[in-house]
Amino acid sequence: xxxxxxxxxxAIQRCDTLGAAPYSxxxxxxxxxxxxxxxxxxxxxxxxxxxxxxxxxxxDPIGNLxxxxxxxxxxxxxxIGSHIDSVHNAGRYDGPLGVMIGIECAAAxxxxxxxxxxxxxxxxxxxxxxxxxxLSMMGSRALTVPLGEEALExxxxxxxxxxxxxxxxxxxxxxxxxxxxxxxxxxxxxxxHIEQGPVLEAAGLPxxxxxxxxxxxxxxxxxxxxxGHAGTTPMRLRRDPIAAAAECVLAIEQICAAxxxxxxxxxxxxxxxxxxxxxxxxxxxxxxxxxxxxxxxxDTAVEAISREIAAIAARRGVAVGLExxxxxxxxxCDPHLVALxxxxxxxxxxxxxxLVSGAGHDAMIMAALAxxxxxxxxxxxxxxxxxxxxxxPEDADIACRALLAFIERxxxxxxxxxx
Numbered sequence: 001x002x003x004x005x006x007x008x009x010x011a012i013q014r015c016d017t018l019g020a021a022p023y024s025x026x027x028x029x030x031x032x033x034x035x036x037x038x039x040x041x042x043x044x045x046x047x048x049x050x051x052x053x054x055x056x057x058x059x060d061p062i063g064n065l066x067x068x069x070x071x072x073x074x075x076x077x078x079x080i081g082s083h084i085d086s087v088h089n090a091g092r093y094d095g096p097l098g099v100m101i102g103i104e105c106a107a108a109x110x111x112x113x114x115x116x117x118x119x120x121x122x123x124x125x126x127x128x129x130x131x132x133x134x135l136s137m138m139g140s141r142a143l144t145v146p147l148g149e150e151a152l153e154x155x156x157x158x159x160x161x162x163x164x165x166x167x168x169x170x171x172x173x174x175x176x177x178x179x180x181x182x183x184x185x186x187x188x189x190x191x192x193h194i195e196q197g198p199v200l201e202a203a204g205l206p207x208x209x210x211x212x213x214x215x216x217x218x219x220x221x222x223x224x225x226x227x228g229h230a231g232t233t234p235m236r237l238r239r240d241p242i243a244a245a246a247e248c249v250l251a252i253e254q255i256c257a258a259x260x261x262x263x264x265x266x267x268x269x270x271x272x273x274x275x276x277x278x279x280x281x282x283x284x285x286x287x288x289x290x291x292x293x294x295x296x297x298x299d300t301a302v303e304a305i306s307r308e309i310a311a312i313a314a315r316r317g318v319a320v321g322l323e324x325x326x327x328x329x330x331x332x333c334d335p336h337l338v339a340l341x342x343x344x345x346x347x348x349x350x351x352x353x354x355l356v357s358g359a360g361h362d363a364m365i366m367a368a369l370a371x372x373x374x375x376x377x378x379x380x381x382x383x384x385x386x387x388x389x390x391x392x393p394e395d396a397d398i399a400c401r402a403l404l405a406f407i408e409r410x411x412x413x414x415x416x417x418x419x
Contacts, residue, residue, distance in 0.1 A: 007108070008397025011100035012093075014049060015391075018042055018084070019092035029387060030090045033156075034127035034138065035063055035165040042084050046099060046124050053103045054110035055122060061175040062142035063126040063166065069106055071119035078410065079121045079189045079370070080105065080403070083128030083139060083362060091389020097377065097396065098192040099124045104400045105407060116407070117414045118187055128362050132156045132165075140365040146177035181369060188337060188410070189366040192375045192399055194391055196359050198382030206395040207402055208353045209341045210374035213364045214262065215295045215330030217302050219288040221248070221309060225318040227274065227282030239317040241284040245270050247316070251308045252288060255301055262293040262356045263301055293356040295330050331364035334371030340413065341373050344405035348398055359384075373406070375399060 017023070022041040024030045032038045043065045047057045055067030065084075068077065082098030102122040109120060130136025133154045141147060152163040152173050163173040200208050223241035249267045256265035266289045272281035290305065292298035306322055313320035342352040355376065363372045377399045380390040 007104040007400045008395070009393040011097060011104055011396045011400065012391065012393045014045075014100050015092045015096045018045065018096055026089070029088075030086055030092060031088050031131075032084065032086045032090075033132035034085050035132070035162075035169045039063070039085065039126060040169065043124070043126075046084065046103075049100075049103055050106075050122060053107035053122075055103075055106055055120075059171070060142075061171060061177075061179040062139060062147070063169060063171060064139045064142075064179070065124040065126070067103070067106065067122045069110065069116075069120040071115070075117075075119045076185055076187045077119040077121040078116075078407065079123055079186050079366075080192070081121075081123030081125060081189070081362070082191050082193055083125040085125075085127050085129050085131060087129050087131055087385050089387060091384055091386055093194050093377075093379065093389055093391045094196065094384050095125075095128060095193070097194055097391060101192045101377075101396060101399050101403060105404050108400075108404055109407065116411050118411070120407070121186075125362055133162055137360075137362055137365050138162070140362040142176060142179040143181050144365055144368045146180055152176065183369075186370040187414075188334070188371045188373065189363060189369065190337075190373045190375070190403070190406070191361055191363045191366075192377060192403060193357075193361060194379040194384060194389070195355075195376040195382065196379065196384035199355050200353070200376060200378040201380065201382060203353055205350060205353050206378050206398045207345055207350055208355045208376040208378075209338060209345055210333055210357050210376055211338055211354050212293055212330060212332035213357045213359075213361055213374075214264075214291040214293055215298045216289065216291045216326065216328040216360070217298060217324060218326040219290070219302070219305075220323045220325050221245075221286040221288060222321045222323075223284045223286070223313060223318050224320075225282060225284075225316075226280070228280040230278040230280060233280060238280060240280050241318050242270070242272055242281050244313055244316045244318045244320075245284045245286050247312050248286065248309050251312065252290075252305050255304050255308065256290070259301055260292065260297055262358075263290075263297055264292070264358060265290045265301065265305065291358055293330060294332075298330070328360065328364070331367050331372070333363070333373050337371055337373035337410075340409045341375060341402075341406050344409055345375075345402045347405045348401045350398060350402070375403060375406075
């Protein structure tokens with residue numbers, strides 16, 4: 001077994017270790033929320049692994065775990081990381097695998113005689129998923145902007161506020177603004193992460209180079225028709241909002257399928273006012289999610305979808321209201337870093353495949369602080385947010401080698417690199 005195959009195996013095994021008690025709140029499944037005892041246990045374990053890799057560790061004011069390599073106190077840092085919180089009944093690799101790969105690279109670099117022109121920092125964000133409090137990605141947000149009272153006053157399902165949870169965790173809410181990292185302190189942020197999709201597996205590739213994170217729009221569509229009896233209302237006299245919603249689902253599918261490959265549209269929920277077999281519902285609420293690699297493509301699709309929804313509603317004699325519930329801008333990765341990552345992936349014998357992340361990541365928040373790059377790792381079947389989530393030691397090994405090759409290229413290019 002080579003040193004790198006040992007690293008890949010160790011990264012996977014450590015993720016598996018974090019997948020059970022005491023690192024989970026739920027018996028028989030993985031559920032690790034921000035600022036809980038399970039989170040504290042995870043910090044303790046991951047902090048130990050960071051120190052074994054030669055990193056000095058601390059917990060920042062928002063509860064992120066940070067490990068830093070030996071370097072001059074004022075040296076800028078390359079930040080490598082991901083998150084260690086999870087959704088309910090989660091898989092073991094979404095987030096933690098990126099942290100473990102960062103630790104393995106830090107350990108390999110610590111064994112080298114020649115120092116880097118920058119420090120390596122590995123960060124384990126405490127909150128990305130938003131599984132406990134309404135605001136997601138609090139760990140990375142706190143590094144880019146001061147979190148105000150509104151954020152700290154949010155409460156979880158038990159009525160516990162972020163401020164109260166921080167105090168219970170041994171942190172001072174008044175210190176949260178100090179988590180913000182000054183401009184220039186971080187030269188770049190790199191996030192290794194499982195793909196959470198099937199593209200790499202379909203291409204037969206262990207890793208891929210992310211060009212950016214898709215922009216997202218969420219729409220809430222409300223149809224109002226006329227409730228009626230299923231047996232006594234003739235078909236020609238019906239104003240059925242469920243039928244209108246069903247036609248809209250197909251229209252959304254057709255509009256997005258006709259667009260660029262990175263454009264996707266999803267109807268994630270349809271909620272009728274009646275769930276009875278023998279009732280024509282009077283109202284229906286439909287949730288629509290539209291994403292694309294760039295905002296103009298996404299917005300053009302949203303406009304087309306909105307027009308088609310209005311036309312279908314008018315033709316079927318139902319009223320419709322449309323609300324834009326969320327807009328997240330696309331977050332392109334830094335082109336220079338993408339090129340370096342492509343070169344690094346090729347250097348470890350893998351054909352570089354560029355792909356867009358349809359899922360959100362801390363990298364989209366960190367882009368406000370520093371140039372960003374992402375490396376995707378193949379996951380079986382593209383399954384994620386699911387206990388069946390799976391990644392192999394071999395692929396983790398290749399990701400470790402590719403990330404180390406990226407760091408070497410960034411170091412060689414450092415004087416010419418303008419963050």
